[in-house]
Structure formats: structure tokens, C-alpha cells
Amino acid sequence: MKPMKKKKTEEPELEPLCCCEYIDRNGEKNHMAACLCDCQDLDEGCDRWFTCKSVQPETCERIMDTISDRLRIPWLRGAKKINISIIPPLVLLPGFLHVASWHFLLGVVVLTSLPVLALWYYYLTHRRKEQTLFFLSLGLFSLGYMYYVFLREVVPRGRVGPTQLAVLTCGLFLILFALYRAKKNPGYLSSPASNATSLSSSQIECLNKKGQEKTKGFLGADPLGSLNSRAVKDDLKSSSRVSAGSPTKAKEDWCAKCQLVRPARAWHCRICGICVRRMDHHCVWINSCVGESNHQAFILALLIFLLTSVYGITLTLDTICRDRSVFTALFYCPGVYSNYSSALSFTCVWYSVTITAGMAYIFLIQLINISYNVTEREVQQALRQKTGRRLLWGLIVDTGQYNRGFLRNWHQFSTLGTSTLHHPAEDIV
Numbered sequence: 001m002k003p004m005k006k007k008k009t010e011e012p013e014l015e016p017l018c019c020c021e022y023i024d025r026n027g028e029k030n031h032m033a034a035c036l037c038d039c040q041d042l043d044e045g046c047d048r049w050f051t052c053k054s055v056q057p058e059t060c061e062r063i064m065d066t067i068s069d070r071l072r073i074p075w076l077r078g079a080k081k082i083n084i085s086i087i088p089p090l091v092l093l094p095g096f097l098h099v100a101s102w103h104f105l106l107g108v109v110v111l112t113s114l115p116v117l118a119l120w121y122y123y124l125t126h127r128r129k130e131q132t133l134f135f136l137s138l139g140l141f142s143l144g145y146m147y148y149v150f151l152r153e154v155v156p157r158g159r160v161g162p163t164q165l166a167v168l169t170c171g172l173f174l175i176l177f178a179l180y181r182a183k184k185n186p187g188y189l190s191s192p193a194s195n196a197t198s199l200s201s202s203q204i205e206c207l208n209k210k211g212q213e214k215t216k217g218f219l220g221a222d223p224l225g226s227l228n229s230r231a232v233k234d235d236l237k238s239s240s241r242v243s244a245g246s247p248t249k250a251k252e253d254w255c256a257k258c259q260l261v262r263p264a265r266a267w268h269c270r271i272c273g274i275c276v277r278r279m280d281h282h283c284v285w286i287n288s289c290v291g292e293s294n295h296q297a298f299i300l301a302l303l304i305f306l307l308t309s310v311y312g313i314t315l316t317l318d319t320i321c322r323d324r325s326v327f328t329a330l331f332y333c334p335g336v337y338s339n340y341s342s343a344l345s346f347t348c349v350w351y352s353v354t355i356t357a358g359m360a361y362i363f364l365i366q367l368i369n370i371s372y373n374v375t376e377r378e379v380q381q382a383l384r385q386k387t388g389r390r391l392l393w394g395l396i397v398d399t400g401q402y403n404r405g406f407l408r409n410w411h412q413f414s415t416l417g418t419s420t421l422h423h424p425a426e427d428i429v
Contacts, residue, residue, distance in 0.1 A: 374402065
């Protein structure tokens with residue numbers, strides 16, 4: 001007789017949501033019209049603020065969580081949630097720049113306070129290990145707003161030709177394309193099915209011994225001897241030498257959160273919550289990690305941005321401060337505050353100079369790290385452990401572990417993401 005099949009328990013079907021309804025963080029159906037209802041935390045915070053009493057940090061966090069959960073827009077099959085960190089740049093940046101264009105002293109105060117506020121917000125979110133779209137929103141909106149001011153205030157003066165405008169527009173679209181490529185998968189490590197459960201310390205040591213034997217066999221079977229394969233060999237040798245017979249290193253290579261053994265130079269990003277192959281750092285400007293698969297696109301985006309920004313600054317200063325060199329006009333442009341149009345353009349120039357200087361510093365550090373074949377994470381780790389060689393007052397940090405000379409380092413960087421010698425983690429460590 002055939003075994004009787006058990007009847008599947010029918011789950012109650014959920015009613016479809018209308019465009020203004022949504023499921024809140026408590027799992028209950030809610031409506032956008034009720035966004036101001038049941039705001040006990042907000043009422044308590046306002047009462048304490050009006051009575052000049054301090055508001056507890058936990059209350060502020062609950063208020064922000066409630067606001068971020070209820071800030072939505074109508075959408076098909078339910079209202080969509082809006083990330084609250086996107087909104088401040090869209091509102092504050094135009095207001096600050098317009099206020100800064102009223103007077104020279106106001107411009108100095110505003111343009112000085114903007115980087116300070118951005119750094120404060122960066123350290124606040126970095127300390128909490130939270131993802132934020134604030135800097136990505138700030139970067140994209142800054143590009144769009146600077147281009148808008150250029151079209152509205154600079155181009156009508158007649159000093160910018162169609163060719164120059166076309167070059168600047170192409171640079172803007174190339175920046176967006178490079179950012180799109182940099183936002184792609186940086187080289188996330190997926191957890192294999194066999195590593196679904198955590199390993200004991202004895203299993204990890206056994207895995208390291210087997211991995212060392214496999215690594216030796218793999219290194220001896222390479223007949224090509226190409227430059228890229230030699231670089232990969234050295235990485236694998238150094239990794240196997242450090243991890244073999246070292247229980248402490250084995251625990252470091254094993255990621256308990258991702259349930260996998262990390263290959264050499266991979267690291268777990270606490271902000272993204274996943275391990276990244278050859279992780280360099282977590283970049284807040286793209287809200288993603290910079291790793292093996294997108295490091296080249298990240299460098300390309302920085303380079304195109306710097307060239308386009310310098311070109312746009314040059315065109316603007318040549319228009320509003322005629323018969324003066326770019327460097328002279330940047331610091332001395334008489335009569336620039338005589339009308340609102342030139343004052344706003346000049347303020348946007350200085351804002352662009354501030355952003356460009358910061359990106360140029362990041363670009364310089366990246367070029368130095370690539371030349372010495374170190375990642376930013378390895379640099380920070382070497383500084384903490386005092387194991388790296390510091391040059392030029394700490395601007396250059398050479399760990400010496402992967403450095404094979406300037407040309408070989410750049411050749412290895414140019415082939416990132418194209419090598420077919422990617423092996424499972426247990427074959428590497």
C-alpha cells in the first residue's frame with residue numbers, strides 16, 4: 001500500500017497591500033496617513049527638549065528608527081521605504097551654498113563647516129558599523145548640482161564653447177559609468193555548502209595541513225612561469241607558511257560569521273557583513289567595499305572625477321574671472337560678489353576644490369599602496385602592530401610581504417579579477 005501523503009497546512013493568504021499601505025518593523029499592517037500616530041518616543045523627546053532636559057541616546061535612536069520606518073512613498077503593492085540618509089544632502093547642500101554666496105565671510109564659515117560636519121557624520125556611522133547612503137547621495141547630488149549651476153550660470157555668459165561643454169558632459173557620464181562599475185560585486189566570498197556548520201579547532205588544524213599539501217602540489221604543477229602566475233604563487237606560499245601549524249592563524253583565517261575559510265588577503269567587512277577577496281577598504285562614497293573585482297573601477301572613477309573636476313573648475317574661473325590665471329583667480333577675483341550669479345559660481349568652485357582635494361589625497365594613497373602591493377587594511381594592521389616600514393612621515397607603509405617591485409606590483413594590479421587561478425578557500429589556506 002502506498003503511504004498516505006500528509007495534507008499540507010494551508011497558510012492564510014495575506015491581503016494585497018494598496019499603494020499607501022505597508023508592513024512596519026513590528027510586522028503589522030500600517031498606512032502612510034497614520035505616520036504621525038503612536039509617536040510616544042517623539043512626544044517624550046519633544047517634552048524633554050522643551051523643558052531643557054537631556055534626551056537619552058536610546059530615545060534618539062528609537063525616534064530615528066521610527067522616522068526611517070514611516071518615511072515612505074506610495075508604490076504598487078505597498079509603499080516603498082526611503083532611506084533617510086539620502087535626504088539631508090538634497091536639502092542642506094543647496095541651502096548652504098546659497099548662504100555662502102551672500103558674503104565672503106559667510107562663504108569661509110560654510111565651506112569650512114561642511115567638511116567638519118561630513119567627517120563627524122562619517123566617524124559617527126563608522127563607530128556604529130552602519131551602512132549609510134549619505135555620502136553616496138552627497139557625491140551624486142554634488143555632481144548633478146555643480147553641473148546644473150554650470151549650465152545655468154556659466155554657459156550663458158558665452159565663454160564656454162560647444163566642444164568644451166560636450167567634453168565636460170562626457171566626463172560626467174564617464175564618472176557615473178565608472179561608479180556603476182565600482183558599485184558591482186567587489187569579490188564577495190560565498191559560503192560553500194560543506195561549511196554550513198562551524199568547524200572545531202582540530203578540524204581547522206587538519207584542514208590547514210591538507211591545504212598546505214594541496215598548495216605545494218598546485219605550485220609545483222605550474223609549467224608556464226608567467227609573471228602573473230609567479231605573483232599568485234608567492235601569495236599562496238606566504239599564506240601557507242603563516243597558517244600551517246599555527247592554531248591562532250587558523251582561527252584568524254576561519255570566519256565564524258560567513259562560515260568559511262578565507263583565502264590570503266581576504267577579510268570580513270563588519271559593515272557589509274560578508275567576506276571580500278583581497279579587501280582594500282570599505283568606501284562610504286560608493287557604499288560598498290573595494291576588493292579584488294572592483295578595485296580597478298574604483299581607481300578609474302577617481303581618475304576621471306579628478307580630470308573632469310579640474311576641467312570644470314578651469315572653465316568656470318576663466319568665465320567669471322577673465323584675464324587672470326586659474327590659480328590667481330582662485331584666490332583673488334575682485335568684484336566676484338558684486339552679483340549673485342558670479343558669487344554662486346565662485347562658491348561652487350571652492351566647494352568643488354575642497355571635494356577634489358580630498359579625492360586627490362585618496363587617489364594618491366591608492367597609487368602608493370598599489371606601487372608597494374599593499375591594501376589599506378594591511379596598512380592599518382601594520383601600523384597597529386608596528387610591523388611595517390614607514391617612509392615619508394608615514395605616508396608610505398611597506399609591509400614587505402607582497403612587494404615584488406614597482407612594475408610587477410602594477411602588473412598584478414592590472415590583472416586583478418581576470419585570473420582564472422581562483423581556487424576554493426580550503427585549497428589556499
